[in-house]
Amino acid sequence: MQWYEMLKEYFPEEEMKTKQHLNTLLAEKDHYYLDSSEQHVLLYAEFKTFIFVDYMYVRGTKRHKGVGKQLIHKLKQKGKPIILEAEPQDPNDADTSKRLRFYSREGFKEADSIQYTKHSLLTNERVNLDILYWDPSENETQLSIYTKMIQMYEEIHTFKEFEHYHDVHPRAHDVIHFVKQEHNLPS
Template sequence: MNWYNRLNEYFPEEEMKAYGQLRDLIHDQDMYHKEETEDYLVLYGEFSSFVFVDYLLVKQKVRSKGVGSQVIQKLKAKGKPILLEVEPVDPEVADTQKRVRFYRRNGFKMADRVHYERETEDGETFTLNIHYWSPKPIGQRSIMNMMAQACDQIHNFRSQRHYGRLQADPDKVLELKEPVLN
């Protein structure tokens, strides 16, 4: 359970899954993986056509030393697109800016046409940005479809049991916006 405490101390409350749901994902969902070392912790789903990074946490004292980039490189070696959720940059929270810079340095782009808005148990909404890396060009509709699969098989895995509701109904939380034409 120490790994869960590490996550819980770092990630915002609205982004944290219940311990029971994560335990079930790790033990009962073959495509869901947890890798933990002294320096990092990553939980991700490996689908047939993409990887979804659910949580990536690098220990504070080794940040900016290449550990996170090494984890990303291991995932890139699978040769599949990688998707992850990133909090929008908040000028008041330095870590949000650092995260976005980290993912950009590692070749990730924001899926700027995929709108992703979730709801807390209290009914408050919060937005997350979808960032992606792909070994070859990929369209935003494909990104949204992959994200819908991650919602169904990861965020919603036994969510009725753990929360009494779906955590991320793809039909409600995802929307593909039309491209902006100049």
């Protein structure tokens, strides 16, 4: 099975980019990468100061065998903060809980000061997503994560969007909001 079909099999349509959009990113953005095999797909952008995981999928028969952990550790070795979008926990979808537990075990935190409503140009639906991040220095603020999300959104999600969807996404500041100041709470 090809990498794009693997993604389509797993991710909801409203969270997908077209194959043409992804291929354009891979061909024209020198910091957008595909790592795939018969058991996984990882699409990510490596910026100067952070990494954005666009899609990560591990085939069902290979889950719980360390493949996802290996992929995340490969990215962690770059020593940069890692940011990703995740569906919020849904009691009717066990996969959301499993995914969030996996990222929590890997040291990811939720950027609860950031609200993000993704607008799908494929389905015209809006989906609320959580922003998760891993910070090797443990000095990253949520405001800094917000700034990185704005940069990623403008460079990745909206890249040549009209060419691929004959429409445009809302601008970054219309869908990504920094909603509150961080609290220094004891862990």
